[in-house]
Amino acid sequence: xxxxxxxxxxxxxxxxxxxxxxxxxxxxxxxxxxxxxxxxxxxxxxxxxxxxxxxxxxxxxxxxxxxxxxxxxxxxxxxxxxxxxxxxxxxxxxxxxxxxxxxxxxxxxxxxxxxxxxxxxxxxxxxxxxxxxxxxxxxxxxxxxxxxxxxxxxxxxxxxxxxxxxxxxxxxxxxxxxxxxxxxxxxxxxxxxxxxxxxxxxxxxxxxxxxxxxxxxxxxxxxxxxxxxxxxxxxxxxxxxxxxxxxxxxxxxxxxxxxxxxxxxxxxxxxxx
Amino acid sequence: xxxxxxxxxxxxxxxxxxxxxxxxxxxxxxxxxxxxxxxxxxxxxxxxxxxxxxxxxxxxxxxxxxxxxxxxxxxxxxxxxxxxxxxxxxxxxxxxxxxxxxxxxxxxxxxxxxxxxxxxxxxxxxxxxxxxxxxxxxxxxxxxxxxxxxxxxxxxxxxxxxxxxxxxxxxxxxxxxxxxxxxxxxxxxxxxxxxxxxxxxxxxxxxxxxxxxxxxxxxxxxxxxxxxxxxxxxxxxxxxxxxxxxxxxxxxxxxxxxxxxxxxxxxxxxxxx
Numbered sequence: 001x002x003x004x005x006x007x008x009x010x011x012x013x014x015x016x017x018x019x020x021x022x023x024x025x026x027x028x029x030x031x032x033x034x035x036x037x038x039x040x041x042x043x044x045x046x047x048x049x050x051x052x053x054x055x056x057x058x059x060x061x062x063x064x065x066x067x068x069x070x071x072x073x074x075x076x077x078x079x080x081x082x083x084x085x086x087x088x089x090x091x092x093x094x095x096x097x098x099x100x101x102x103x104x105x106x107x108x109x110x111x112x113x114x115x116x117x118x119x120x121x122x123x124x125x126x127x128x129x130x131x132x133x134x135x136x137x138x139x140x141x142x143x144x145x146x147x148x149x150x151x152x153x154x155x156x157x158x159x160x161x162x163x164x165x166x167x168x169x170x171x172x173x174x175x176x177x178x179x180x181x182x183x184x185x186x187x188x189x190x191x192x193x194x195x196x197x198x199x200x201x202x203x204x205x206x207x208x209x210x211x212x213x214x215x216x217x218x219x220x221x222x223x224x225x226x227x228x229x230x231x232x233x234x235x236x237x238x239x240x241x242x243x244x245x246x247x248x249x250x251x252x253x254x255x256x257x258x259x260x261x262x263x264x265x266x267x268x269x270x271x272x273x
Numbered sequence: 274x275x276x277x278x279x280x281x282x283x284x285x286x287x288x289x290x291x292x293x294x295x296x297x298x299x300x301x302x303x304x305x306x307x308x309x310x311x312x313x314x315x316x317x318x319x320x321x322x323x324x325x326x327x328x329x330x331x332x333x334x335x336x337x338x339x340x341x342x343x344x345x346x347x348x349x350x351x352x353x354x355x356x357x358x359x360x361x362x363x364x365x366x367x368x369x370x371x372x373x374x375x376x377x378x379x380x381x382x383x384x385x386x387x388x389x390x391x392x393x394x395x396x397x398x399x400x401x402x403x404x405x406x407x408x409x410x411x412x413x414x415x416x417x418x419x420x421x422x423x424x425x426x427x428x429x430x431x432x433x434x435x436x437x438x439x440x441x442x443x444x445x446x447x448x449x450x451x452x453x454x455x456x457x458x459x460x461x462x463x464x465x466x467x468x469x470x471x472x473x474x475x476x477x478x479x480x481x482x483x484x485x486x487x488x489x490x491x492x493x494x495x496x497x498x499x500x501x502x503x504x505x506x507x508x509x510x511x512x513x514x515x516x517x518x519x520x521x522x523x524x525x526x527x528x529x530x531x532x533x534x535x536x537x538x539x540x541x542x543x544x545x546x
Contacts, residue, residue, distance in 0.1 A: 005294060007294060014293075014294065014295065015293075017291070017293070017294045018290070018291015018292055018293055018294065019291055019292045019293075019294060019296075019299050020287075020288075020290070020291055020292075021278060021280060021287065021290045021291065021292060021365075021383055021385055022287065022385070023292075024424065025299060026292050026298060026299070026304075026365070026367075026418070027306075027363070027365075027418065027420075028418060028419075028420035028421075028423070028424050029302040029304075029417070029418045029419045029420060029421055030420065030421060030424045030425075031299075031302075033300075060425060061425070061428065090300070092294075092299070092300075094299075095424065102423075102424060102427060103427065104424070110294055112294055112295070135411075138408075138411070138421060138422055139421065139422075139425065144302070144421055145299070145300060145301060145302045146301075146302045146419060146421050147300075147301035147302060147303065148301075148302055148303060148411060148412065148417055148419050149411055149412075150301070150375075151297065151301050151303045151368065151375060151377070152303075152333060152334070152412065154375060154376065155334065
């Protein structure tokens, strides 16, 4: 059975969908996207994802031909047609054909649905190891399709025995390639980065549940040195909600603490869906 | 009449060639390319371009399925089939389908031919204006498909009344998005950048003709301050050979000097083809 996607203004089997070899997305890496999780045929937090998608499009000067309502309708059509139990929806705006190879004239929407593992109902008990790397994403407030460094670093990451990369820029924490980063101070304050990174929808949800449940939390600059005194660390994404971190470079963190902030926040996130 | 390209291991009309929406090139911007000019049905300096293409592929861990001889054969087939008087050949390695969305498993070759204007036989008499911008290309020794910043900066560049962008990194000159940069000192020494930029084939040819013709020339670090004392400046690329620069930000340069190094070098470059 084919999975269907939206490409070239129609719903087609994914094998038959292609981006023209003359497209700015192919030739110049010029595009944006957003990615959301679908559970029980419901696209989760789609309004927040569309807010970010349209914001990315505006900054990158990639006008979207469809309205938000039209995009939601296409997403619902794909969900109904594909009947995947758990899945992710990727919405892409490709730069489009540029007769001069440079000027944005025909940006276009692609929507892909793909199966995805369901996150567990409670916080995972095992944690991952992060390896820090000095890198600043370009145009960091935008979810561009630029993952050149992330893909390129995969062999290096494995050499470090790590499961993911934590970008810092000259000693100041930014983000993981596909996740935001949080840690808990020795004063039990949950902290996340504020600038020069992509603001995730799960990150936004966490900030909101912390506010409404009286969990002490700060958005601010984080130095790499501070990680040594952290009680707990975790990363967040739409696909996994929260993944605990057991180690960053040479610093190990205790998992499954009785007072775990990650656990408390995870349960509140599950409640939002 | 269709123009033909090489995609999915066959020669097909360009309209029917597409990169799968699941490809790493589309989803993660992971790919490399090279671009060369074709004149009189001859692909110019193809060995040097293939050297660089295979080098880019090696650094980016994108194995090329075809041998150099096979690629040359495909290029010749396209040239014979398309019969374009003057053209450019773009060879791309796309990251390919990655079942996990991240791991390079099926990189593949795409070759596109497109019409191109023939450069003039003598150095153009009019020059362009460059606007400097603080930016360091990521993985700068590799011709990746990442032109996110270059495309994004086009409106800014036009606001500056400029024709192209000159990247510097914290005051040290790098390159233009699609060209290398040269200037002539008040001591009549031709100078070009040496590090943290892509080494062009025209740049390589210029260094060689300078050596074999006794034209004083240096590859070294260039500070943005030095541009104020330059006698002459120009940019170089495979499509245009040399374009004189009449202005960088607020500094103007005299064009068509009787002792122009650009003119001397241009004539030597034409002789190489």
